[in-house]
Amino acid sequence: MKFSSLKGYAFLYLVFLYAPIVLLPVFAFNSGTIIAFPLKGFTLDWFRDLFANQTLGLALKNSLIIAVSTSILSTTLGVFAARAGTRFKFPGKPGVMGLIMLPLVLPEIIIASSLLVVLLAVGMPLSLFTVILGHTLMATPYAIAVLNAAFSSLDRSLEEAAYDLGETKWSTFRLIILPLVTPGIISSALMSFTISLDEFIVAFSLAGKETTLPIYIFSQLRFPKQIPMIMALGTCLVVASIVLLATAEYFRRRGLAKTGAKDTGGFL
Amino acid sequence: MTQLNAARAPLDSRAKMIEFHEVHKYYGDYHALRGISATIREGEFFSLLGPSGCGKTTLLRTIAGFEDISSGAVLIDGKDMSDVAPNKRPTNMVFQSYAIFPHLTVGENVGFGLRRDPRSKAEKAKAVEEALEMVGLKGYGARAAHALSGGQRQRVALARALILKPKVLLLDEPLSALDKKIREQMQVELIKLQREVGITFVLVTHDQEEALVMSDRIAVMFEGEIAQLADPETLYRRPNSRRVADFIGVMNFLPAQILGEANGHVQLDVGGLGRFEVTEEQASARASGAEPVVGFRPETLTILYEGQQAHDREAPATIDEVVYYGDMTYYDVKLDGVAAPVRISMRNVFGRPVLDVGTRTRVAWSPGALVLFR
Amino acid sequence: MAASPLKRWARSEAVNGYLMISPTLIYAILLLAAPLVTLVAYSFFTDGYLVVIPEFTTANYSQAWSDPIFRAILTRSVIVSALVTLVTVVLAFPIAYFISFHVPATKKSRWLFLITIPFWTSYLIRVFQWKVILNYNGVINSILTGLGITDHPLQMLNSIGAISITLAHAYAPFAILPIFVSLEKIDRSLLEAGLDLGENRLMTFWRVTLPLAMPGVIGAVMIVFIPTIGDYVTPELIGGGKLPMVANVIYQQLLKIDNKPLGSAMAISAMLVVAAVALLFLFLNRRFLRGSK
Known part of the structure; x- marks a missing residue:
């Protein structure tokens, strides 16, 4: 009895989780201009609007530039930190790691406002670059969390063995460590990419006159006329993120199969 | 009968392969090695035996170069090793966990150290095949390394280390992860292999029986010091302290x-x-x-x-x-x-x-x- | 001869560790530590309308804390965050429990995947969808009037309840994952021992499972509470801008009104409140850990 009621609750909870997502395509293909039931009829107009929208195209391009840069930067910084954290002992390590991981427990508005204050104080003009700086700061702790798992499962004697067999420290890193942490690096890159692509408040504060995808969406949500197009955009984003997640899962499984490690669950 | 008991040149007449001169090692305040002095001869099967924490693995790692010593000297084949990195030393190691590269095949693992070898691809492949044959894994080259059993990993690790023809083979508790039957079988195989290749083996173990069975000489270590260095029979019959006597048998x-x-x-x-x-x-x-x-x-x-x-x-x-x-x-x-x-x-x-x-x-x-x- | 001191220094673990961590550390110092220090400094400086005058003053704090509106907003932020946290964690616990105890091991990762998918789609759009659902002519009201249950559509938006539901949805996976992890760590034989010792299932849950899951619950509380108190989007979209929270007023002061010292003082105040709550929970967590030993 208890089992089935818990299962029923789980089902309701999934409905709660997915309701907003499921409604996206419902209204994206609905020909009514007002987001309300009953539905009017089927249309592709909103998707047509979407792909014809040049401001949106520019915002998307900006967001992709920022997200790709953030992904590369924070994963690189994450590799350094995860390697240092899992392989070396040094005095003051908890403090150093604490500072680096701090953005995880800071409200985003604090990160946004402190960065804004400093960037204005040193006279750096707000641009896509300043958004990349902010997003990298935010995404690095997540990258480290993912990479830590990958690096800490490395047996230290593997690198000693390579070193012992005549390789240098650098070639050991390239031949042994890097291939073994590649699934972690891919997960980290995807995660940072997604965090950056979706981030609003830091971008909103640091982008200056530039527009990113979330800034554009936020600006359009005020206009009821634009909402059906936003629904179409949301639908596309959902599909894109599912494809991205499936890819990530595929790489993770392949990495596991290659090294024969045990499956310990999702890449989260 | 194999050449297990074949007569060999007496130890004292052979060249010195490894020399420890007053080796000290500190980790912060912890005095891990307290003035180790000993000589290991060419072609000797030498064991470092002691309870965990006695410094035997640390001493082995000073030979490989993974640990810097705080004072004293380690010489290999007459040369001071203090400024020689592990990848430049004439030693190779078999790790306790075997350290088989999980993303490579058996053959790629065994041939790993030949990357900088100027020989042709075919010659290298032949060397890998020979090394595999020597450890009884002929034809295993294309297999995925992570699919091997414990005993097979052990053999791959041996082949991978021996293919470089080191002057000294270092073995860090190589048999501790195997179950009893395979362990006893591997003991005999290791002795045979050592006689066959004729190089110096230095083995770290906490298992006194294993040390007695396999070694020409054994250094019993307690708390960073060598308590007694002797052949197995002397060690067993004439322990020089009650502690050694208690530890062995x-x-x-x-x-x-x-x-x-x-x-x-x-x-x-x-x-x-x-x-x-x-x-x-x-x-x-x-x-x-x-x-x-x-x-x-x-x-x-x-x-x-x-x-x-x-x-x-x-x-x-x-x-x-x-x-x-x-x-x-x-x-x-x-x-x-x-x-x-x-x-x-x-x-x-x-x-x-x-x-x-x-x-x-x-x-x-x-x-x-x-x-x-x- | 041992290696020369310089060489040994260069090979030492500490030096290598610092070298390895330095790019990330320098980044964090320049873009996190320095800005936070600046923010603290600004909060004690004097506002000269368009410029900031580096004269020490505590006026910003006294102005912020004596302002009834700011106090009301800060209180509202704490109440909303606490409510959101409570709702999120209470809703999440049974799910984490279900996945950990009733889903076969091979299907667990699939369930976790299922729960995290919605989290990977645009935060803004997810928040906005709740407006679509809760609107005057939205999904729920359409259903209610369509079924003839009521003639008068319910006014659900622009309320603390609406803000709470929206945020509870947004942070659901953050609450489920840490609770799930702590439930997974529970040795199943302990529960059998509980049953074996004559406790019924409910008592076993109450006396064994729940205390052991507490670190995960407290982790979930922190993970949900901290970002929600600083949320900007939901009060704007779901609260209709009529129920601002602390992030909205900080943003207002720093960018719109451009009173940086006052904005900084508000940001630091909000951070202190968050830190105080976080420390309280860390302290509780430590007591729980000690109690369970």
């Missing part, structure tokens, strides 16, 4: 009273055994406390059955406990006049009954098999 101890010394002999009075004398050679070991004790191994005593005569001496005793092991029986017997029982091991022979607890008996012993710790 089982030894019985009885308090002894020293009556006097004369003409290279020490006169003793031992409760349960009576008065007798031992040679100075037998009396060179250190006791752990102030009280002198005599020690003897369980198999140096024999329980006498009805009608049997002792070759040397005998002492009356009562059987206190019997533990039956199939091929052996362990008896704890109380010598008359001694409260603590001593252990005696007897091989079970057809037609000879296992004795019951409480049986009165006589124990045959010989002063020559004793060690005096003082």
Whole structure:
């Protein structure tokens, strides 16, 4: 009895989780201009609007530039930190790691406002670059969390063995460590990419006159006329993120199969 | 019969392969190696034996170059190694975890160290195949390394280290992860392999039996120091301290009273055994406390059955406990006049009954098999 | 001869560790530590309308804390965050429990995947969808009037309840994952021991499972509470801008009104409140860990 009621609750909870997502395509293909039931009829107009929208195209391009840069930067910084954290002992390590991981427990508005204050104080003009700086700061702790798992499962004697067999420290890193942490690096890159692509408040504060995808969406949500197009955009984003997640899962499984490690669950 | 027991050049006449000169190692305040000095000869099978934390693995890693020493010197083949990195040393290592690269095949693992080798691809492939054959893994080259069993990983690790023809092969507890049967099989194979390739093997182990079976010489280590360095037989028969005696096998101890010394002999009075004398050679070991004790191994005593005569001496005793092991029986017997029982091991022979607890008996012993710790 | 001191220094673990961590550390110092220090400094400086005058003053704090509106907003932020946290964690616990105890081991990762998918789609759009659902002519009201249950559509938006539901949805996976992890760590034989010792299932849950899951619950509380108190989007979209929270007023002061010292003082105040709550929970967590030993 208890089992089935818990299962029923789980089902309701999934409905709660997915309701907003499921409604996206419902209204994206609905020909009514007002987001309300009953539905009017089927249309592709909103998707047509979407792909014809040049401001949106520019915002998307900006967001992709920022997200790709953030992904590369924070994963690189994450590799350094995860390697240092899992392989070396040094005095003051908890403090150093604490500072680096701090953005995880800071409200985003604090990160946004402190960065804004400093960037204005040193006279750096707000641009896509300043958004990349902010997003990298935010995404690095997540990258480290993912990479830590990958690096800490490395047996230290593997690198000693390579070193012992005549390789240098650098070639050991390239031949042994890097291939073994590649699934972690891919997960980290995807995660940072997604965090950056979706981030609003830091971008909103640091982008200056530039527009990113979330800034554009936020600006359009005020206009009821634009909402059906936003629904179409949301639908596309959902599909894109599912494809991205499936890819990530595929790489993770392949990495596991290659090294024969045990499956310990999702890449989260 | 293989060349297991083949006659080889005596150790002393061979070249020095590894020399430790007053090696010290500190980790912060912790003094891990306390002035190690020793010489390992060419072609020797040398073991570092001791409990965990005694510094044996640290000492092994100073040979490989994974640990910097704080003072002193490590020489390999006459050359000071202090500024030589691990990848430039003529040593290769078999790791406790085997450290098989999980993303490579068996063949790629074995051939890993040949990357910088100028030989042609075909020649390298041949070398890999030969190395695999040597460890009994012929034809395994294309397999995924992570799919191997423990014993097979061990062999891959050996082949991978030996393919570079090092002057010294270092083995860090290579058999500890294997189960008993495979471990015993691998012990024999390792000895054969060492005879075959003829290079120096340095083995770290905490298993005294393994060290006794495999080694030419053994260094027993406690707390960063070598307590005794000797061949297995000397170590077993003439441990130089009560601690070494305790660590290697089982030894019985009885308090002894020293009556006097004369003409290279020490006169003793031992409760349960009576008065007798031992040679100075037998009396060179250190006791752990102030009280002198005599020690003897369980198999140096024999329980006498009805009608049997002792070759040397005998002492009356009562059987206190019997533990039956199939091929052996362990008896704890109380010598008359001694409260603590001593252990005696007897091989079970057809037609000879296992004795019951409480049986009165006589124990045959010989002063020559004793060690005096003082 | 041992290696020369310089060489040994260069090879030492500490030096290599610092070298390895330095790019990330320098980044964090320049873009996190320095800005936070600046923010603290600004909060004690004097506002000269368009410029900041580096004269020490505590006026910003007294102005912020004596302002009834700021106090009300800060209180509202704490109440909303606490409510959101409570709702999120209470809703999440049974799910984490279900996945950990009733889903076969091979299907667990699939369930976790299922729960995290919605989290990977645009935060803004997810928040906005709740407006679509809760609107005057939205999904729920359409259903209610369509079924003839009511003629008067319910006014659900622009309320603390609406804000709470929206945020509870947004942070659901953050609450489920840590609770799930702590439930997974529970040795199943302990529960059997509980049942074996004559406790019924409910008592076993109450006396064994729940205390052992507490670190995960407290982790979930922190992970949900901290970002929600600083949320900007939901009060704007779901609260209709009529129920601003602390992030909205900080943003207002720093960018719109451009009173940086006052904005900084508000940001630091909000951070202190968050830190105080976080420390309280860390302290509780430590007590729980000690209690369970």
